[in-house]
Amino acid sequence: MQEIKIAFVGQPNVGKSMLINAISKSNLKVGNFSGVTVDSTNINFEYKEYKIQITDLPGAYSLSDFTQEEKVTKDFLENEEYDLIVNVLDSTNLERNLYLTSELLMLNKRIIIVLNMIDEANKEGIDINSKQLSKILGRKVLKTSASKEIGIQELIDAIIETYNSDLKLAKIRFSDVIEEEIINIVDILSKRKFKSKLDYHVLAINLLKKDKKTIHMFHEEPIWIELHEVVKSAYEHIYIHYNNYDIDEIFEENRVAFSKGAYSETVKLTKSKKSNLTDKLDSILIHPLFGLPVFLFLIWGLFQLTFKLGQIPMDYIDSAFNLLIEMVKNSLGNGEIGSMLGDGALAGVGAVVMFLPNIIILFLGITLLETTGYMARAAFLLDGFFHKFGLHGKSFIPLVTGFGCTVPAYMATRTLKNRKDKLITLFVLGFISCSARLPIYVLFIGTFFKGYDAGNILFLIYLSGAMFSLVAAKILRKTAFKGEDEPFVMEMPKYRLPSFRLVWHSVYGQAISYLKKAGTFILLASALVWYASNYPKIDNKSVEIEQSYLGSIGKTIEPFFEPIGFNWKMSVAILTGLSAKEVVVSTLKVLYVDKDSSNGDVPDEENQGLIKALKKNISIPSAIAFLIFIMLYIPCFAAAAVFTREAGGIKYLGYLFVFTTTTAWIFSLIAYHLSKFLIT
């Protein structure tokens, strides 16, 4: 069986993924969807006697390093092995799409040109002469519509036909000056019978483009002595003609001219083309006055859905897991293995699965906002404000999500295409107080600030968290991520109805990748915490936490926390808080109150015992410092795992740990001493 490797390339919003979906669906044997990140995705299926592997490359306006997606696409096309390229174009925006095509043609590969969304183009009265276009591009040109499933079978047949045909070379028509110089160089090469795998024409263009590899190769050849002179005079000729010394720009202008020419020779507009749906929607959605309120309402709705609706299955999952843990422990006789499986492993898995409803709802919303084209509008509206803090307009979504839960918030940074923007947002997100920290805040406010209005203090805490993240973003932009701002140039896509199959596919992918990566990490971490708080055993009996490994660790790190007014119990709570913030309260309870209970989640009405004990043992300055530390240090293991994946390396987690811990420590120190000074 022969294997055909195909790279699908296209500009963003051309319906590429939907097209692949349509192809693979009609050949049900779709397998592994690998790498759900911003990377490429592979889809395998069999057709007749061929094994077909499609690589879905991220959307790219051109082959450049401008965005991470474009870099992935460019690197793949230039360095990986593949048999042919399927270049997908938006028929309603052909001129601009042909620019990428003109770049692809210079790669000298087998290419099939697919004019997608042909149904929309027909509706808008855009008439494309595909035969003529095929002549100009020297490649097969097909018309398809992924949503109406037009031309899908034809595309598959064309793939196989092109795979079996000889590689035809495209001839982009350059300007006369360049064509003339190409001929001069080809002339020398053929006269000297230069041996090369590549076509002379290609070599000539590469030389004129100052392609490093080609120049390097020629440097080793005797022919370079003669060639060198010809190339030099060619440059002079071109420079004088264009009155420009930037050869890149000259080729770029040539490609623009080529795509413009190809467009005007093949496309006829039979009616005035504008669909004014986008116009009408935009007149409200990005209206200078109404735009923002509409946006805020939409986002408010999304968060209501995420956290209110998500709460319902969350509670079910929680009680289901508690039941399961009980069952496991009972059936295993409440012994060591039972406890390890139940309190360690299952509790950890439960903590992961619990966030799943939130993540699914939130991503359903975000995906809808993205695929309809609204997200670009949100960025348009908010960029002015967020740019002042070194963030991007789209940073808004992750930052607000952070108030609910940091895990989906980290995942939401995927909408940020620029790497610097994404990293800064990732680094400051933890300062936004997630809802899991609420129980701690409530407990401490109830204990130490009884006379005040709890609501106001809570608001103050949440507000200062948000301020922290904005200021931190500004500082990061000025220090660790300094350098020139990357240009903010963004397409505002036409509004489109999303394909529900594709939306579901995307949400499903996000959910699975969350479960896989976060799941394994959390499982390990929670097993570790369980072990550390239950061992070593003396005489086969559980010891109190004070003598456990966790207790000893707490005592060891106490000196670190002493300057900011924490005792060893508070230090342990900070540590266990790493596994999940809710655990801080239960840890404090175990340490301060019920000495007999082996785990802290025994319900205790209103925590009265704990409040009394805390009041007796912790001073107000220490409590304030503790609150600030909780507000600023690393959210939890789940978040850390997701952060690592999104940031793209464990070293970033190291930076994050140092960054947040230092910030937390310094501000706790200031708060501790300041409040001590003010109170006494």
Add this chain to the structure above:
Amino acid sequence: MTVYDLKIGDNAKIINFLAGREFRRRLVSLGVTKESKFTIKHVTMMRNVFELEMESGTLVALRKGEARKVEVKLCKK
């Protein structure tokens, strides 16, 4: 005159890009090329972001910093 000096509804033609290669390439790949014409479609309240509608129908948003780097000539309707 640059894009930053234009108002909603103005028609203009791009004369030159006043920034480096990266910037120019980005715009060109979006169909914002020298000599091309466009209309200013939307501007945010604080004049931070501009939306251009190119002749081809493509909508492109520019931050004010970038808008100042695109030299234009006003065209009559």
